[in-house]
Amino acid sequence: MRNYCLSCLIIGIAIALGNVDAKITQKQEEKCPSEQSAIPLALIDLKKVASRCKAGKNIEKQMVEINNQSKTAPLELEDKIKSMEQDKSSDFDNRKIEEMQLILYDMVRTKRYQINEAYKQAISKLESLIKDTVKAISICDGIGTVIELDAVVYASDHCRDITEDVINELDAHCQSIKVEVKE
Numbered sequence: 001m002r003n004y005c006l007s008c009l010i011i012g013i014a015i016a017l018g019n020v021d022a023k024i025t026q027k028q029e030e031k032c033p034s035e036q037s038a039i040p041l042a043l044i045d046l047k048k049v050a051s052r053c054k055a056g057k058n059i060e061k062q063m064v065e066i067n068n069q070s071k072t073a074p075l076e077l078e079d080k081i082k083s084m085e086q087d088k089s090s091d092f093d094n095r096k097i098e099e100m101q102l103i104l105y106d107m108v109r110t111k112r113y114q115i116n117e118a119y120k121q122a123i124s125k126l127e128s129l130i131k132d133t134v135k136a137i138s139i140c141d142g143i144g145t146v147i148e149l150d151a152v153v154y155a156s157d158h159c160r161d162i163t164e165d166v167i168n169e170l171d172a173h174c175q176s177i178k179v180e181v182k183e
Helices: 002-031 033-037 046-052 054-070 072-087 091-141 163-173
Strands: 041-044 145-148
Touching (some): 046 054, 046 091, 046 163, 054 072, 054 091, 072 091, 091 163
Parallel strands (some): 041 145
16 A cells, blocks of 8 residues: 555656646747747767868878878887898897887887877867767757767658758868877
């Protein structure tokens, strides 16, 4: 009996809150009649935004340059190790070669980590800009919910795709994001 009463109490509170919520919604509709015709749902292709906006293209361009530059020092050390292997004459030379190989491995691993961290930070900045832009467009256009296109199985023609709007807005405000590799 006690559980039944508790359930009734919870249902009563939910109904009461629902009525309060309905009154608040009604008052908001009276204040903002333009929001009655709001588009409740929109779609966005985040991958397309990130790859086609100028800031995203700039990040990728910088990453190509950084990766190319990061290969120079290891290649020089690798060439030095190869020449040492050809000229080795004692166990001392073998130990020195092994030591140089460990240095090369550590150098490459450390550089790869630094580059990956720099890339993550740049992408994080881009994601933040994209989210802010989506939010601004949604507020301006009265969109209640934005869903990523990859998560949608079906969308009718009445569901607006804001991908191009977000790309254009991002390009207007941000052409590049610096990828900073910390040494």
